[in-house]
Amino acid sequence: MTSTAAAAGRAPLLRIQNVAKSFGKNVVLRDISLDVAEGEFLTILGESGSGKTTLLRIIAGFETASAGEIWMGEERLDRQPPYRRRVNTVFQHYALFPHLTVEQNVAYGLRVAKRPEAEIASRVAEALEKVKMSAHAKSKPSKISGGQQQRIALARALVNRPRLLLLDEPLSALDANLRRQMQVELKSLQREVGISFIFVTHDQEEAMVMSDRIALLRSGELEQVATPRETYGRPATAYAAQFIGHTNLLKGEVRAGAVRCGLLTWPADLPDGPALFSLRPENIHLMAASAAKSGSVRARGKVRHQAFHGATELIRVECGDGMVLVVRTPGSSGMLDEVELEFSPADAVLVRESPERI
């Protein structure tokens, strides 16, 4: 599996082993095990309440795990107080010190570590340069914009040359345009400095754009840990398939090497019994647009809804027997009525059911 750090050819920097956390009777994290490789950009993706921030706070040392261990190299990290961990955090609301200037904020970590003043000055200048904020060195945080505060928070963390940087939804307070711009900047900065990033977000698109791997968290349990491509192309669970991108979930029945799903049927090398498949809208094609391929599954239906998205269009097609398929077509399809659809059986990915959890 390409989803493990070792398979990527990099030594794990951080090992999270069977970590669990409860607040009183409220179980927030259950048995989380996760490796982070040296220089990796790992995203913890989840809805609010999934426990992603708690996991990050346990790594930073602001919360103690109820069970489990966290190792950084040969060092047991979870026994150290936060100020002894070689981990730095970029907080959701930046948490810049309001009484200090931008420069003093960035210098904070080096000052408390009692580095020589000359070294502090040059490292702070370099860090401000890196985030393009040198011009604001003498400003107070309240005088600069949210995006700028974001950069300072980043510089303040990176100047300490941590082995691991934790980012708690750092872009969530920015507006959409700035956010996309910062995603690119953050990613290229991470490549440049080569520090491992653990990035927490609820935004699946952000996770896809930035990450080497995505750890998808749901109600305190890991659903899937994989590269963005694998997560999207081979979702492990129904939840993963639905949370990341659009999908059609097809409930089928396997019998004697064939799947029956409503009026559709296709061959599959699976044991008999009920099975759940994820089929991405873009993997379903209009017959008119492409010549029928051999071995493809075909269906005919009526278009019930058509939503224009620019380059593409999402159409909902009723295929009889109560089955509705969402299909992504090129944006130039025009108004559609009766369509013939086809998809390759290989694109119908078997997924596990995601049981309801409280």
Next chain:
Amino acid sequence: MFSRAYKAAVTLPPLLWVTVFLLLPYLLMFCYSFWSVSESQTIVHSWNFSNYAQLLRVDVYWQTLLRSMSIAARVTIFSLVLGYPLAYFLSFYAGRKKDLLYQLVIIPLWVSYLVRAYAWKTILGSEGVLNTLLQYVHLTKHPLEFLLYSPFAVVLTLTHIYTPFAFLPIYAALEHIPRNLVEASHDLGATPGQTFWKVIFPLSIPGVVAGATFAFVLSLGDFLAPLLLGGPSGIMISNIVVSLFGAAYNWPLGAAISFCMLLLVVSLLFFSERLEKKWSFS
């Protein structure tokens, strides 16, 4: 938009109040401070600076003023030394007991000032609780005289009374500090001690200034504690003012002293407000 009648109805009463009960009396007091008392004990409306000159010339007046300031300064320091750790503990470490402890700090404010001052009298007196106890355990043979009717007693009592006043603004300032700043500091490698001195304390300075101002100004003008517990060596400037307006029947001199105190307090408030502004960042 509000109608003019409404605006007038809302602003007039407080304006009247301030004029009748503050501005006019102060103005009158200011006038009195330039008048004098004749041999026949009547007030002569002749304008001169003799009262202010007397204030500087006669030792007892300026010495008592200095002593009052020294007592107020000591009360301020002790109130801060007691109030700050208390506020810090409550705000950062009390957890669920926070509200209860907060109420416990506030409750003494509901008890009459006089009762609390008298309580200290019964504790510190020569037949009082403390002396009886000390003699009972044979730590002392005779009652300790300096406990009561001394500046010590005044400072102790005023500290007890004004510590909640110092505590409240400090507590409010500490409660205002976003906790993620404390986490950020730890995250950047600062120990709890470094975090306190580099983040928590600087951000609580407006509260400390407000608390210190309360303690200093309130104890500077106090006259009950020195009256009940101060004795001859512990009298404060307000006691002199009281006697000048009363038994001594020298309103002009009393007014002059009052006006000096007023100037002192107002300039202090002005200064502390500037200081608070300089250290607030929201």
